[in-house]
Amino acid sequence: xxxxxxxxxxxxxxxxxxMVSAVAEGGGRVGDPQDADALVWTDPRDPEGLKDTLAAxxxxxxxxxxxxxxxxxxxGVIDPGRTWTCAKxxxxxxxxxxxxxxxxxxxxxxxRHARATTWRExxxxxxxxxxxxxxxxxxxxxxIGRELIRMLEPIEARAVAVNRSGNEVPGADATHKVGELQxxxxxxxxxxxxxxxxxxxxxxxGRDVLGRMKSDAWIVNVARGxxxxxxxxxxxxxESRIGGAALDVTDPEPxxxxxxxxxxxxxxxxxxxxxxxxxxxxxxxxxxxxxxGLFAGGEELEGLVDPARGY
Amino acid sequence: xxxxxxxxxxxxxxxxxxMVSAVAEGGGRVGDPQDADALVWTDPRDPEGLKDTLAAxxxxxxxxxxxxxxxxxxxGVIDPGRTWTCAKxxxxxxxxxxxxxxxxxxxxxxxRHARATTWRExxxxxxxxxxxxxxxxxxxxxxIGRELIRMLEPIEARAVAVNRSGNEVPGADATHKVGELQxxxxxxxxxxxxxxxxxxxxxxxGRDVLGRMKSDAWIVNVARGxxxxxxxxxxxxxESRIGGAALDVTDPEPxxxxxxxxxxxxxxxxxxxxxxxxxxxxxxxxxxxxxxGLFAGGEELEGLVDPARGY
Numbered sequence: 258x259x260x261x262x263x264x265x266x267x268x269x270x271x272x273x274x275x276m277v278s279a280v281a282e283g284g285g286r287v288g289d290p291q292d293a294d295a296l297v298w299t300d301p302r303d304p305e306g307l308k309d310t311l312a313a314x315x316x317x318x319x320x321x322x323x324x325x326x327x328x329x330x331x332x333g334v335i336d337p338g339r340t341w342t343c344a345k346x347x348x349x350x351x352x353x354x355x356x357x358x359x360x361x362x363x364x365x366x367x368x369r370h371a372r373a374t375t376w377r378e379x380x381x382x383x384x385x386x387x388x389x390x391x392x393x394x395x396x397x398x399x400x401i402g403r404e405l406i407r408m409l410e411p412i413e414a415r416a417v418a419v420n421r422s423g424n425e426v427p428g429a430d431a432t433h434k435v436g437e438l439q440x441x442x443x444x445x446x447x448x449x450x451x452x453x454x455x456x457x458x459x460x461x462x463g464r465d466v467l468g469r470m471k472s473d474a475w476i477v478n479v480a481r482g483x484x485x486x487x488x489x490x491x492x493x494x495x496e497s498r499i500g501g502a503a504l505d506v507t508d509p510e511p512x513x514x515x516x517x518x519x520x521x522x523x524x525x526x527x528x529x530x531x532x533x534x535x536x537x538x539x540x541x542x543x544x545x546x547x548x549x550g551l552f553a554g555g556e557e558l559e560g561l562v563d564p565a566r567g568y
Numbered sequence: 569x570x571x572x573x574x575x576x577x578x579x580x581x582x583x584x585x586x587m588v589s590a591v592a593e594g595g596g597r598v599g600d601p602q603d604a605d606a607l608v609w610t611d612p613r614d615p616e617g618l619k620d621t622l623a624a625x626x627x628x629x630x631x632x633x634x635x636x637x638x639x640x641x642x643x644g645v646i647d648p649g650r651t652w653t654c655a656k657x658x659x660x661x662x663x664x665x666x667x668x669x670x671x672x673x674x675x676x677x678x679x680r681h682a683r684a685t686t687w688r689e690x691x692x693x694x695x696x697x698x699x700x701x702x703x704x705x706x707x708x709x710x711x712i713g714r715e716l717i718r719m720l721e722p723i724e725a726r727a728v729a730v731n732r733s734g735n736e737v738p739g740a741d742a743t744h745k746v747g748e749l750q751x752x753x754x755x756x757x758x759x760x761x762x763x764x765x766x767x768x769x770x771x772x773x774g775r776d777v778l779g780r781m782k783s784d785a786w787i788v789n790v791a792r793g794x795x796x797x798x799x800x801x802x803x804x805x806x807e808s809r810i811g812g813a814a815l816d817v818t819d820p821e822p823x824x825x826x827x828x829x830x831x832x833x834x835x836x837x838x839x840x841x842x843x844x845x846x847x848x849x850x851x852x853x854x855x856x857x858x859x860x861g862l863f864a865g866g867e868e869l870e871g872l873v874d875p876a877r878g879y
Contacts, residue, residue, distance in 0.1 A: 351698055354723060358676040361669035370838045371673075371682035374830045376822035377839055385841040387662055407722040411715075412665060511687035519685045527681045528688055530696040 262553050267293035269310055270300050279542040283549025290314040295552055297545055298322060304332035311336070318552055321562070322541055324348055324400070325481055327454045330567040341562035342548060347540045348532040349400030355531035356401065356449050356479045357408050359503035363447075363475045364388050368503075368525040389413045394445035396438065396461070397452025398426045401479065405449065417441065435461075443469050447477060453568040454481035464489040473500040479531045482508030491517045494524055505531045573864050578604035580621055581611050590853040594860025601625040606863055608856055609633060615643035622647070629863055632873070633852055635659055635711070636792055638765045641878040652873035653859060656764075658851045659843040660711030666842035667712065667760050667790045668719050670814035674758075674786045675699050679814075679836040700724045705756035707749065707772070708763025709737045712790065716760065728752065746772075754780050758788060764879040765792035775800040784811040790842045793819030802828045805835055816842045 265288035266280045272287070276297065280287050290296060296316040298307050301323040311319070311334070321329060321343040335341055362368055364386045369378075391414050395402040398418035406416045406428040418426035419441065423434035433441050438461070442448060448470065452458050462476065462485040470476070476499065478485055487508050493499045501523035510529065518524050548558050562568065576599035577591045583598065587608065591598050601607060607627040609618050612634040622630070622645070632640060632654040646652055673679055675697045680689075702725050706713040709729035717727045717739040729737035730752065734745035744752050749772070753759060759781065763769050773787065773796040781787070787810065789796055798819050804810045812834035821840065829835050859869050873879065 350700060350724070354672070354698055354700065355676055357723075358669075358672035358678060361665070362673055362678050362682075365666055365669040365838065365841065367669060367673050367678060367836070367838065368682040371679040371836055373837070373839075375825050376837075383841060383844045383846060385844055385847075387665055387847055389661060389665065404722075408719075411718040411721065412668075413661075514686050525678070525682055526684070526687075527676065527678065528684075530676065530694060533694045533696055535694060536696075536698055 262555075264294040264549065264553050265292050266295045266297060266549060267310075267314070267316065268297045268299060270298075270303065270306055272299070273538075275538065275542045276545060279546040280549050283546040284553040285549040290316065294318070295549070296320070302328075304329045304334050308332060308334050311339075318342070318548075318558065320545060320548060323537070325454060326562065326568065327481070335562065335564045335567070337564040340558065341564065342558045342560040343562050343568075344537070344541055344544060345560050345568070346400035347544050347560070348537060349402075349404045351532040351536045351540075352401040352451070352479050353404035353408055355505060355527070356405055356451070356477055359477045359479070359505065359525065359527070360388060360393070360447050360449070360475070362525060363477070363501055363503050364391070368501075369522065391415065391446035392417060392444055393447045393449060394419060394442060395426075395429070395449050395451060396435075396484075397450065397458070397480065398429065398432070399451065399453075401451040402426060402449075403428070405451070417445070439466060439469055442466055443471065445474055446471065447475050450476065450478040450480050450484050452480055452484055454483050455567050459483050460486050462486065462490075464492075467493045467499060470499045472498060475500045475503060477503045479505045482506040482510045487518075491521075494518075494521050497523065501525070503527075505529055573866070575605040575860065575864050576603050577606045577608060577860060578621075578625070578627065579608045579610060581609075581614065581617055583610070584849075586849065586853045587856060590857040591860050594857040595864040596860040601627065605629070606860070607631070613639075615640045615645050619643060619645050622650075629653070629869065631856060631859060631871075634848070636765060637873065637879060638792065646873065646875045646878070648875040651869065652875065653869045653871040654873050654879075655848070655852055655855060656871050656879070657711035658855050658871070659848060660713075660715045662847045662851075663712040663762070663790050663842040664715035664719055666816060666838070667716055667762070667788055670788045670790070670816065670836065670838070671699060671704070671758050671760070671786070673836060674788070674812055674814050675702070679812075680833065702726070702757035703728060703755055704758045704760060705730060705753060706737075706740070707746075707759060707761050708769070708791065709740065709743070710762065710764075712762040713737060713760075714739070716762070728756070750777060750780055753777055754782065756785055757782065758786050761787065761789040761791050761795050763791055763795055765794050766878050770794050771797050773797065773801070775803075778804045778810060781810045783809060786811045786814060788814045790816045793817040793821045798829075802832075805829075805832050808834065812836070814838075816840055 266285040267290040293316045295318040297320045318340040324345040418429040418432040503525040505527045577596040578601040604627045606629040608631045629651040635656040729740040729743040814836040
């Protein structure tokens, strides 16, 4: 019989039954952080708690629960002496579905119809559009972008990708480097923001970029609020210089009561629900199961974080 | 040189330039109804006008502008001595896109988020769901249903079809006869109504059928309001016996101001915009071009109406 490495995996701060099973199914044994080879951190909102836990743990690998890890980066937790994985990629489908929901809501004017209490608002006309034939620019085409491109295929919308490298994204009609954003944004009917929030991408969609959008184009954000300059966006929306904005994330977030975005006819806000905890949990359990197996076998883990880049 | 039949085609009551070109491109010549071999009727809301026009025309073929022709049937215009075509099938994609928009709006709670003016309504929780993995029952799976099934594929929802014959619908996980509706409706998370309105289908979704739906299932109607019994639906919605209703068509239509459906939290109304005239016109022009060509060549036309069935 082969000798097998059974890693001790701590699940902190809270370990629900499904996650405990996932560790066992992956070939690990659940234990305390002090004795742990690896650590599954389950609270996306508590980077300081993780810092404290790690002070007393020599765990070599840490699994983070969500895809966006900028709060952990900001808290200085991402120690490059350990191996870090996050949940990038695995929530792509859920987030892409929400992006599609927002795009269809915008093009079919559902944000306005939902608020109406009469069949035809006077002067409203028929501004509904089909997504078919429109151009969708996906900014930061990673896991979300790839799934969104698949969903847009039967709808027959044109998908154009923007990423850091400019390396061709499968299924996209064209791929551009992020440096070309200003040149290509003017062709888009929808601009969907799916990028990670880093020092480089903060405020990526500012006054200049918004100013080059078509006057009936919508911006959709399912990534992080900080990628868009909120003041510039409110200005563009108030003056109807763009078609509208559908935002699942905002800056600040939560969006405070009375914020101008709540009162705009051409804005649609959803409260960060593209990938809720209920949606995420089954996917996260499956990832933990796979990664514990890979870790036990000494293989490369899924969702590796590059500490230098911060995602 | 072959002798070619150049049919005279009247375009009434209004002939926009694109339709005139479509007739010419199809190999026809535009003329008056009195001399016409064929007639393209462009006003979906005026069956009586068509009756008057036909009294003075021996046109052998009449092209109707929309897919649902029940008002022409009711007016007794569909004389079986002539050949009738309608626009069935060609608007399937636009209507399927709207059905998808309504389903995603419902599952992602966009109807409620659009009305909110605060990040989290007290007690609202996180009732958002993914479409992935849910079961969508498509009642009357014709042109709209086929396109919707394609759109649901990358979303990974399960599509089940119900039609008159029970003949397998391509891409559906299962197909049932309409007589089995009561047995299969209890498995559905979404019931999408896409059937033609005929004497047989009027009130198809009544109290009994609604009573067998899951308590969190939504009904979506992009076909005709008369397929659903409105009073029974209002009752089911008011008592939260089903999840909700997203309706692009209503009975009565337009839905009058003050109607109970306007006030329900779990209802989403769009004013018959699944296929607006702006969306329809390019498709209708292309159909007229194809059908004029087929008519000139003596071939079978696209979108033939069965006068006995009324669709």
